[in-house]
Amino acid sequence: MKQVVIVGAGQAGATAAARLRALGFGGAVTLIGQETTLPYQRPPLSKKYLLGEMDLERLHLRPGKFYAEAGIDLRRGIAVQAIDRARCRVVTTMGDLPYDALILTTGARARPLPETLGADPARVHVVRTLADVDRMAPEFGAGRRVLIVGGGYIGLEAAAVAVRLGLQVTLVEMSARILQRVAAPETSDYFRALHRDRGVEILEATGLQSLAGGKAVLTDGQVRSYDFIIAGIGILPNDGLAAAAGLDCDGGVLVNARGQSSDPAIWAAGDCARFSFRGQMLRLESVQNAIDQAEAVAANLMGAAQDYRPKPWFWSDQYETKLQIAGLNTGYDRVVVRHGAQPGTSAHWYYRGEELLAVDAINEPRCYMVAKRLIDAGRSPAPERVADPGVELKALL
Structure with a gap:
């Protein structure tokens, strides 16, 4: 070769x-x-x-x-x-x-917004490439109004940046809750409260009828004015x-x-x-x-002839909150919540039966590291031990 x-x-x-x-x-x-x-x-x-x-x-x-x-x-x-x-x-x-x-x-x-919504393309932005962000950056002036379409990680991270820069933020999510495709209701609840506390208007189970003329007409009849749009729909x-x-x-x-x-x-x-x-x-x-x-x-x-076995991990930074994710939660049937010692800290452990699949660690880096080691090793601590604050993290190993 x-x-x-x-x-x-x-x-x-x-x-x-x-x-x-x-x-x-x-x-x-x-x-x-x-x-x-x-x-x-x-x-x-x-x-x-x-x-x-x-x-x-x-x-x-x-x-x-x-x-x-x-x-x-x-x-x-x-x-x-x-x-x-x-x-x-x-x-x-x-x-x-x-x-x-x-x-x-x-x-x-980035998946584009449907053209049938009538938005002016010059007002619509996505977050995928350096050119995308350079084009978007001048929009972020204090007091301006941004409409974010999509309540996944991209949309929520964009909302956090916009709030820090003094913008008025409305986020529209068509599904019943934000992060529905990727996280448990417990994680969605945490980040919904986090953003609403910072002034973000979050509208869930809400679609779009029209985006023409700087006005978003929603499926429930409400109207929101905007200066620009960030589309984070996959x-x-x-x-x-x-x-x-x-x-x-x-x-x-x-x-x-x-x-x-x-x-x-x-x-x-x-x-x-x-x-x-x-x-x-x-x-x-x-x-x-x-x-x-x-x-x-x-x-x-080069001839290694070895199968690829992923050990998934992800992260998201929003305001002062760091979400660290280990594993894939696909197919979970139970979520065990382990509360951290400090306010605003917790971890959501996803199980399928007795098998640990994934963990969402919110401002809990030690919990994330322990969970990742367990998942990578194919080990599953009993859910009851995970939920018990009297059981130290290192004991789960």
Whole structure:
């Protein structure tokens, strides 16, 4: 194998390139990115970067000289137009590139609001790329009115930043509660109260009828005026390139346990990849998965022949509150609440029967670390012991 081409220069793509070199791959490594900047972190975009607490240079995953010194041909501002599988070449806006192995780390894009709502596109923003946030930043003037559509983590984090900068915030969630898709009612209750205490108007079980003319007409007949909108209604995997090349895709590029697509010369990792985990097909939209899966793909390209077994973790920062999540709560049938010693601290432990699946730790880093160790080891303390404040955390190990 002489030539590895990586399409997508985000967290997964940059990780795969660096890992190949760390493992001793001596062939050519070409990393292609559509954005003109160096590969960068995405999580701080909607928080520290938007608040002005982190500059662009600190966003970069690695300094520019790293890629040259590692022999990684980083090509920025280039779009890949097609994959020619018969000739093992990628077709780009700057010419064709041959490959022996191709890694797709094309990520995902923000789901757009329906055009039928009539919103002025100039007033609608999403939080996905550096360009998105740079375009949005001038909107954040004190006293302005922002309508946030979607009560997931992106929407709630955007609300927290907007409140800190003095904006009036209305958040509309179509589901019965915020965070319904990803968290238990106990976690939703905590963050609903947190935001309402800061002045955020949260409207749950509420849809949109129209967004025309700077006025949001809601499904219950209420009307809210706004200066701009932030849409946080999920993401869509960038699997169009793979699908057009005839690879198996279904809500993402389908890969096996080692990261290979239906074409054994083409691999995928990160937000664009869909794989089997605990008996279900899913995509893991997280920094952890982007890094770990990309490293696994690089190792398997080098002959490791090892299945990727994710150990999911996530986090969200809102105001002074840090939510740390270990595991995946899919399929839980019971939530055990363990209250912390300090006000505003708690952890919600998700169980399926007697099996511990996941934990939401709210301002409880020690609890998070203990729970993560237990989940990673496949161990499940009795729910009664978890709920008992008299049982010390370390005793659960």
